[in-house]
Amino acid sequence: MSKHQKDTLFLDGIRGFAAFYVMVGHARWLLWEGYTEGFLTHPETYSKLQTMFVYFLSLFRYGHEAVLLFFVLSGFVIHLRYSNKIKHEGSTVKFDTIPFFKRRIKRIYPPFLLAILVTFILDIVGKNLHFPIYASNTVYDTLNQNILPNHSSTTIIGNLFFLMRFYTPVFGTNGPLWSLAYEWWFYMFYPILFYIGRSGIRYGLISISLLYAFSVTIGFNIILLDKIFTLLPTWWLGTLLADIYSQRSIIKFKYLIPFTLLLMILPFEVLKIPLSGAKEILWAIGFAGFFSLCFYLQSNGKKNWLIHLKPLGDISYSLYVIHMPIMVFLSGFILQKTGNQLLPKGYTLFFIGVTLSIIAGVCSYYIAEKPFLKKKSVTK
Numbered sequence: 338m339s340k341h342q343k344d345t346l347f348l349d350g351i352r353g354f355a356a357f358y359v360m361v362g363h364a365r366w367l368l369w370e371g372y373t374e375g376f377l378t379h380p381e382t383y384s385k386l387q388t389m390f391v392y393f394l395s396l397f398r399y400g401h402e403a404v405l406l407f408f409v410l411s412g413f414v415i416h417l418r419y420s421n422k423i424k425h426e427g428s429t430v431k432f433d434t435i436p437f438f439k440r441r442i443k444r445i446y447p448p449f450l451l452a453i454l455v456t457f458i459l460d461i462v463g464k465n466l467h468f469p470i471y472a473s474n475t476v477y478d479t480l481n482q483n484i485l486p487n488h489s490s491t492t493i494i495g496n497l498f499f500l501m502r503f504y505t506p507v508f509g510t511n512g513p514l515w516s517l518a519y520e521w522w523f524y525m526f527y528p529i530l531f532y533i534g535r536s537g538i539r540y541g542l543i544s545i546s547l548l549y550a551f552s553v554t555i556g557f558n559i560i561l562l563d564k565i566f567t568l569l570p571t572w573w574l575g576t577l578l579a580d581i582y583s584q585r586s587i588i589k590f591k592y593l594i595p596f597t598l599l600l601m602i603l604p605f606e607v608l609k610i611p612l613s614g615a616k617e618i619l620w621a622i623g624f625a626g627f628f629s630l631c632f633y634l635q636s637n638g639k640k641n642w643l644i645h646l647k648p649l650g651d652i653s654y655s656l657y658v659i660h661m662p663i664m665v666f667l668s669g670f671i672l673q674k675t676g677n678q679l680l681p682k683g684y685t686l687f688f689i690g691v692t693l694s695i696i697a698g699v700c701s702y703y704i705a706e707k708p709f710l711k712k713k714s715v716t717k
Contacts, residue, residue, distance in 0.1 A: 347641035353649030355403045356657045362400035367668045368690040370680040404516045406624045412575020420583040428536045432528050441524050447705040452658035456509040459666040468669025486510045503561045510665040522565045523572045545573045553613045567614035571621035590633040596626030656698030664690045
């Protein structure tokens with residue numbers, strides 16, 4: 338294992354924690370009666386321990402923001418090898434286009450296709466058993482508004498080409514798949530941006546800034562381009578961190594640490610910025626500050642406890658893409674058993690759903706992920 342692989346092992350732990358965070362956030366509103374529609378209507382029926390757990394789980398309501406952490410991490414991992422090449426070989430280094438896309442296809446598609454299959458099977462079974470959640474016919478507005486399964490041929494084709502949330506819905510009940518569409522198109526544009534930025538970091542940064550500004554003002558009048566370029570700066574922040582790590586940039590990690598404070602400010606929504614994607618970019622800057630803090634402490638001999646979460650990081654991609662349809666199915670099953678009344682106040686179903694999702698993530702990793710990997714890495 339090379340030095341930089343050892344130094345970046347903690348990133349696997351971060352990735353694992355982020356996937357676990359997103360999963361718990363979904364379990365919070367799928368496998369429990371919920372905060373607004375449940376707890377607040379009868380808080381007196383909760384014990385002190387249950388109440389403490391309610392407020393603890395409220396920390397897991399930033400699932401969308403956690404996905405931005407994935408974007409920053411992905412940009413770092415994808416660009417690191419090329420940043421090292423540019424550092425040592427100069428600005429004439431060429432991009433290995435075909436091998437790059439082969440690696441991306443082998444990395445993304447197998448777990449993704451398995452997740453699509455699992456989603457289809459569970460959704461169809463749930464529908465045939467008349468689980469109310471699949472018909473958006475529950476007593477919970479949160480479920481009815483967010484679980485809108487679509488299995489049309491147009492939707493499946495759109496998902497296979499990563500056009501979900503641009504031109505088609507996400508397939509079935511697997512809502513988290515939306516982020517894969519963004520990831521995929523970030524990969525598509527990366528080779529072009531690589532050639533723009535290989536002569537100097539500022540050229541890539543200027544290009545990303547101009548694309549963002551154009552997307553949120555005049556617009557390309559192409560949905561895919563406008564949406565991708567609106568969030569591309571979050572991914573590109575990861576590439577800047579890679580340039581700092583490879584010492585291609587003269588900026589030091591310690592100078593970015595103060596941006597970590599954004600992660601303490603943004604949850605309170607005190608910063609109101611009307612521009613599309615601006616809030617996501619601020620979150621990404623905060624995560625970049627956090628990564629910088631981790632790298633800075635590590636360079637000063639401080640061990641990062643997140644390295645112990647590496648086993649969870651290994652299955653994080655599989656866990657991320659497969660957990661949602663499992664939890665939706667469990668939620669539908671319980672709602673039907675209770676006559677479409679209420680989800681449980683207790684957390685037994687919550688822990689069952691989390692446990693089953695982790696088991697499914699492990700199975701998916703060994704079936705559809707590990708066989709296609711030459712070696713373990715921090716790649717999403």
